[in-house]
Amino acid sequence: MLHSDTRRLTYNDTDPAGILYYASWFPKMEALLSDFLYRNGYRQDQALAAHGWTTVTRATECEYLAAARLFDEIRLELRVGHIGTSSFQLAYRMVRTDDDVLVSRAKTTIVLVDDEQRAIRIPADFRAQLEEWATA
Template sequence: MTHRFPVRVYYEDTDFGGIVYYANYLKFIERGRSEWVREMGIDQLAMKRDDGVVFAVRRVEADYHAPAVYDDELVVTTTVDTMTGARLIVRQTVERGDDVLFSALVTLVAINDAGGVARLPAAFRRNIH
C-alpha cells in the first residue's frame, strides 16, 4: 500500500537561499503520515483516549537529494517497510514529478500514557495488512 499526499511549497517553507529549509521536509513527511493514518480510518485522538496509545518517532534516517523551491508542487509518498507488535517502520519520499528530492526511513513506536512501549492497537494492525 502506498499513500500519496500533495504538498505545495509556500514562501514560509523556504530559507534565505530561496529553497525549502531542510527541517521542513520532516514536517512534510509528518503531514503525509498523519493523512495516511486518517485515510485508513484511524482516529489518533480516539486511539489515545480508548487505547491509551500514541505514536512517537524513534529514528529518522534522511537523505536530501535535490532542492525544492517556492511554489513547487510536491508529493509525499508513504509505504510500510516493517511492522512488529509495537514498532512501525515506513519509507517516505518527497517527490517533484519523477524526481525524488528527499527520502527517509522513519521508525515509529507505540507508547502508553506512562511513556512505555505499547502494542499497536489491533484496529491499526488490521488496517496495515
C-alpha cells in the first residue's frame, strides 16, 4: 500500500436508507490521490508551471462488494498500477475497519497533459518516481 486514510462515512455519503451512495467513493479517491501527490511534492495547482504538465482523469471504474453504511469507518488505500506511455493506473481499496471487509475496489487511469490538454509522454523523472511507488 502506497498511501491510506481512514474516514467515517457521514450522512452526506449515504442514501435515505443510510447505505453508501455509489458515487461517494469518487471524491474520496480523488482526495486521497491529491493528498498523496501533495505530500510528495506534486501540487496539482502548480504542476503546469513547475513541470510543464498536469494530470487529468481519463477513466475510472468501481466495484461495490459489500454494503457500507452511515458511520462505518473506512480505510481507503492507494496503489500505483500499470504505467503506460502517457498514462498510469491507480488502484484503490476501501476496507471497513470494524471487520476488515473489502467493501469496494476501484481503478483510475490518469493521463499527463500539456497546457493545451494534449496527452504527453510521461517524463523520465516522473516515470522513475511512479515505478518506485509501484514497488512500495
